[in-house]
Amino acid sequence: MPQEMSTAATTRPATLANAVQLDSVSKIYGSFAALRNVSTTFSAGSCTVILGENGAGKSTLLRVVAGLINPTRGSVTIFSESPHQQRRRMAYMSHSPMLYDELTAMENLTYFAGLHRSGGCACVGSPEMALRAVGLDPGLNRPVGQYSQGMRQRTSLARVLQSDPELLLLDEPFSNLDAASAQHMVELLADFRTWPVLGGGSRTILMTTHQTALAKPLADNTLTMRNGQVLGPEGGE
Amino acid sequence: MTYLHHVLDHLRKDLRLEWRSRDSINGMLFFALLVVVVFGLAFDPAGYPTTTRQISGGVLWVALLFASITALNLSWARELRNQVLEAQRMAPAPASALFVGKALANMLFVLVVEAFLAPIFIVFFNLHVLGNVWLLALILPLGTWALVVNGTFFAALGLRARNRELLLPLLLLPISLPALLAMVQATTGVLTADLDAIQINTWIKQLVGYDIIFTTICILLFETVLNAE
Numbered sequence: 026m027p028q029e030m031s032t033a034a035t036t037r038p039a040t041l042a043n044a045v046q047l048d049s050v051s052k053i054y055g056s057f058a059a060l061r062n063v064s065t066t067f068s069a070g071s072c073t074v075i076l077g078e079n080g081a082g083k084s085t086l087l088r089v090v091a092g093l094i095n096p097t098r099g100s101v102t103i104f105s106e107s108p109h110q111q112r113r114r115m116a117y118m119s120h121s122p123m124l125y126d127e128l129t130a131m132e133n134l135t136y137f138a139g140l141h142r143s144g145g146c147a148c149v150g151s152p153e154m155a156l157r158a159v160g161l162d163p164g165l166n167r168p169v170g171q172y173s174q175g176m177r178q179r180t181s182l183a184r185v186l187q188s189d190p191e192l193l194l195l196d197e198p199f200s201n202l203d204a205a206s207a208q209h210m211v212e213l214l215a216d217f218r219t220w221p222v223l224g225g226g227s228r229t230i231l232m233t234t235h236q237t238a239l240a241k242p243l244a245d246n247t248l249t250m251r252n253g254q255v256l257g258p259e260g261g262e
Numbered sequence: 263m264t265y266l267h268h269v270l271d272h273l274r275k276d277l278r279l280e281w282r283s284r285d286s287i288n289g290m291l292f293f294a295l296l297v298v299v300v301f302g303l304a305f306d307p308a309g310y311p312t313t314t315r316q317i318s319g320g321v322l323w324v325a326l327l328f329a330s331i332t333a334l335n336l337s338w339a340r341e342l343r344n345q346v347l348e349a350q351r352m353a354p355a356p357a358s359a360l361f362v363g364k365a366l367a368n369m370l371f372v373l374v375v376e377a378f379l380a381p382i383f384i385v386f387f388n389l390h391v392l393g394n395v396w397l398l399a400l401i402l403p404l405g406t407w408a409l410v411v412n413g414t415f416f417a418a419l420g421l422r423a424r425n426r427e428l429l430l431p432l433l434l435l436p437i438s439l440p441a442l443l444a445m446v447q448a449t450t451g452v453l454t455a456d457l458d459a460i461q462i463n464t465w466i467k468q469l470v471g472y473d474i475i476f477t478t479i480c481i482l483l484f485e486t487v488l489n490a491e
Binding site for chain 1: 267278344
């Protein structure tokens with residue numbers, strides 16, 4: 026069994042604030058430990074790619090960071106607060122598109138933009154711009170249920186980008202995409218990191234993928250997981 | 263005001279989804295019609311008009327109760343498809359706004375079914391309302407809200423259960439009994455004119471109290487239910 030270790034998943038200066046901090050986080054389902062005593066930090070402004078085989082705990086790690094599941098033990102902080110208190114500053118994209126099949130892409134995005142409304146204004150990017158950024162036509166009048174898998178994936182990315190998140194959690198973002206679309210998504214994410222953040226700060230990306238070659242140009246750091254544990258950069262113990 | 267905007271966003275979305283699919287209303291309407299027709303054939307309304315009037319309030323609410331259960335399960339099934347519920351949970355909007363929006367949408371769907379069902383019900387049961395018919399305009403929405411607000415809440419409670427279709431009636435029917443009693447008594451009182459205005463008002467007041475208490479409880483507990491694992 027690999028030795029449990031704490032990993033600072035960043036090569037940036039230690040003076041940068043941590044966007045995400047996990048302290049001894051375990052997630053146990055019945056007798057199965059999806060995460061085992063994971064302690065790691067992700068610096069603000071970094072892009073970390075999490076690698077690992079199926080069932081290694083990558084998705085569980087992202088879902089714990091997103092606040093969608095509570096850890097059985099340990100604690101998670103996002104920008105020094107609990108994930109629930111930082112929902113406005115983060116976005117999560119999973120394998121599933123998280124969109125309504127019966128609505129068009131524009132209707133889906135307008136609806137989700139409304140959920141980020143505060144104080145009477147929807148303080149998020151425009152759904153039209155987000156759709157154009159991922160290469161989709163905002164005027165497309167077909168429900169998302171009739172889209173190809175790749176188009177759904179791009180609409181899903183537009184959904185998370187329009188909320189202008191400081192912390193972007195991507196679970197297998199390149200699955201279902203052809204080579205050209207995946208490359209376009211990589212370029213878009215690289216561009217996203219340069220977008221200015223309201224009130225200062227920088228954009229942090231945590232991404233799980235099996236397509237290492239695609240993610241490499243984006244990655245500041247790489248983490249490998251196995252059996253619910255973080256092994257360290259590039260699979261090192 | 264922001265809260266109201268969120269409620270309206272959810273309501274508009276649910277109405278749009280229903281408009282595109284019409285799953286809930288069609289399902290409810292078909293089920294409610296079946297119940298009315300079956301009871302109409304079983305009780306011979308033309309032969310026993312007094313008895314029919316006495317049981318018709320109960321028949322109407324039982325038909326609506328069972329019909330609404332089909333729609334309530336469906337309303338959350340839409341959120342589970344494609345894991346949209348997780349996007350809802352990640353959104354900074356208050357969770358209770360999602361609940362209120364969905365309960366209002368479900369209320370509108372059931373009211374549409376009632377609007378279609380009422381004339382058919384009157385014809386099949388050969389009804390002549392003996393009391394103040396306008397009171398039904400108060401009793402029907404109050405009773406519908408009582409069913410829908412608890413139904414929407416308990417359907418959400420069973421979201422992660424394996425047998426959620428079975429769980430909803432098991433939870434909803436016992437908790438709805440006080441409301442069901444009030445709405446059936448008030449409706450029957452209006453149809454038969456057996457109850458005086460004070461007695462009917464008492465049942466209506468009980469229904470209002472039930473609605474206020476359970477709406478408050480559901481709104482307060484919804485976030486916990488939504489984020490439960």
